[in-house]
Amino acid sequence: MNEDDMRKEEINQRKIGREKKRKIKIMVSYQKERGWLEEMALQGWFLENISLGIVYTFVKGEPKRMLYDIDRFSLPKKPTLEEIRHKEMFLEMAQELGWREVTHGEDMTYYFAREYEEGGVNELHNDPESRRFLAAKFRRFLSNYAKQQVFWAAVIVLVNIFEKLAQIWTREDFSLAWFDWFTLIYVIICNFFAVYLWKLGIRTEKELSMSRQEWEDSVNPDNHKTVRKLIWTNRGLNKFLRSQEEQGWLLTSVTPTKYSFEKNPGGNQIYTMDSKSLTNRRRKSANQGKFEDGKDWTGINNDWEIASVHDAEEKGWNFVCALENRAIIYRGEAGEVQPLNDAKYDNSLRWISLIGEYGFYLLCCGILGGIVGVIVSFLSN
Amino acid sequence: MEENLQKKYIPMTETTYYTLLSVTVPRHGYAIMQYVSGLTKGRIVLGTGTLYTMVGRLVADGIIVTVPNDEGKKAYQITDTGLELLELETARLKKQLADGESVLGQEGTEYE
Numbered sequence: 001m002n003e004d005d006m007r008k009e010e011i012n013q014r015k016i017g018r019e020k021k022r023k024i025k026i027m028v029s030y031q032k033e034r035g036w037l038e039e040m041a042l043q044g045w046f047l048e049n050i051s052l053g054i055v056y057t058f059v060k061g062e063p064k065r066m067l068y069d070i071d072r073f074s075l076p077k078k079p080t081l082e083e084i085r086h087k088e089m090f091l092e093m094a095q096e097l098g099w100r101e102v103t104h105g106e107d108m109t110y111y112f113a114r115e116y117e118e119g120g121v122n123e124l125h126n127d128p129e130s131r132r133f134l135a136a137k138f139r140r141f142l143s144n145y146a147k148q149q150v151f152w153a154a155v156i157v158l159v160n161i162f163e164k165l166a167q168i169w170t171r172e173d174f175s176l177a178w179f180d181w182f183t184l185i186y187v188i189i190c191n192f193f194a195v196y197l198w199k200l201g202i203r204t205e206k207e208l209s210m211s212r213q214e215w216e217d218s219v220n221p222d223n224h225k226t227v228r229k230l231i232w233t234n235r236g237l238n239k240f241l242r243s244q245e246e247q248g249w250l251l252t253s254v255t256p257t258k259y260s261f262e263k264n265p266g267g268n269q270i271y272t273m274d275s276k277s278l279t280n281r282r283r284k285s286a287n288q289g290k291f292e293d294g295k296d297w298t299g300i301n302n303d304w305e306i307a308s309v310h311d312a313e314e315k316g317w318n319f320v321c322a323l324e325n326r327a328i329i330y331r332g333e334a335g336e337v338q339p340l341n342d343a344k345y346d347n348s349l350r351w352i353s354l355i356g357e358y359g360f361y362l363l364c365c366g367i368l369g370g371i372v373g374v375i376v377s378f379l380s381n
Numbered sequence: 382m383e384e385n386l387q388k389k390y391i392p393m394t395e396t397t398y399y400t401l402l403s404v405t406v407p408r409h410g411y412a413i414m415q416y417v418s419g420l421t422k423g424r425i426v427l428g429t430g431t432l433y434t435m436v437g438r439l440v441a442d443g444i445i446v447t448v449p450n451d452e453g454k455k456a457y458q459i460t461d462t463g464l465e466l467l468e469l470e471t472a473r474l475k476k477q478l479a480d481g482e483s484v485l486g487q488e489g490t491e492y493e
Contacts, residue, residue, distance in 0.1 A: 094433065096409065097411055126428030127431045130435065
């Protein structure tokens with residue numbers, strides 16, 4: 001080792017434990033977050049503090065393979081002595097078994113760390129049961145947070161209503177235009193935030209119920225992908241899914257615009273989509289009664305799916321996935337399956353089954369409202 | 382014993398069963414982990430979070446209690462309720478095993 005290297009080494013040694021680094025990063029996924037923290041530790045940066053959920057402070061140390069994990073130990077508003085003792089017990093036991101409490105966020109999520117151990121249990125929660133408990137804790141926390149947002153939106157609306165009532169009561173016009181704007185923007189932001197938190201809760205629950213390995217497999221881009229695409233017809237759907245299959249991607253689930261695929265060497269398969277209206281048409285031509293439900297205003301009745309699956313399986317199709325209660329996608333060996341529906345429906349617009357009847361009514365109402373508005377404003381001029 | 386405890390714990394998960402077995406004598410956290418992996422020859426290794434989540438529930442339900450340990454660490458021991466549960470579960474498992482063996486043991490049995 002020459003002199004230069006020695007000096008560098010010395011400077012490095014001096015930095016250990018002293019030099020700090022601050023990074024701002026928005027991490028939505030806890031699994032991703034801990035992967036990142038472990039990568040930082042491999043580079044010799046150890047987590048010291050997290051503030052506001054986005055500012056990470058690291059301290060310099062000898063590069064090591066570390067493990068990070070999280071848990072929540074929230075107590076109810078009026079904890080009993082037993083509950084306080086439990087929290088003590090949890091923290092003590094974590095320490096006894098080698099997990100050091102690093103820090104906790106403002107939301108009282110605790111971060112634990114331990115050195116990696118070859119062949120050891122390298123996860124805080126290593127069985128499905130306790131993982132489910134953990135996931136449920138986080139889900140509850142995020143859902144409550146979402147509910148709070150809705151509550152505060154309601155409060156501000158009430159205050160606004162009181163302001164209006166006060167104006168009527170006192171017969172004075174002290175109209176506060178800025179307050180109306182504030183209310184509107186506040187309510188919109190709160191609602192967006194609430195929806196976001198609610199969805200995040202569902203996502204976090206799913207993620208934390210998985211073991212590390214399971215999660216890594218589920219996000220591995222070699223095995224999974226999603227494609228955003230608007231497909232209008234049955235023929236288009238079949239063409240798109242067949243071209244994906246030729247590249248080795250098999251469909252696993254759909255939303256109106258998002259198609260999820262799994263890496264899988266496919267065969268020569270074709271696809272078809274069935275919906276309530278098509279099922280009804282089939283039943284009509286077979287002189288069977290239609291599926292109609294007077295109580296079903298929003299199109300959530302999915303009795304037709306039973307008949308649809310029955311028909312499809314008779315003709316050799318295999319179920320792939322359902323789009324809520326509006327459509328079902330089937331897969332079948334080309335040449336072996338009989339067409340499920342008449343070919344004349346292949347180019348018919350399938351988007352009504354995608355957005356749902358309810359969505360269709362909303363769209364119609366919106367267009368109608370717009371036309372009426374234009375006419376009224378035209379007449380009043 | 383309270384009926385809802387029976388409902389909650391029987392049938393019992395494997396990890397709960399082995400944890401209860403390990404605290405028939407007072408043991409602290411690390412000792413529970415070691416005992417269980419030793420008894421099952423490494424088949425069941427309790428993670429830290431797994432252990433404290435479970436022990437927390439068991440203490441809350443009065444199935445195990447904390448007892449002072451010489452080294453100042455907290456140790457856990459099964460209560461009478463816990464023992465009763467353990468015996469009930471063992472009896473249930475015996476019956477389950479006997480049923481399984483009697484069906485699987487018959488030759489030419491058709492499984493449906």
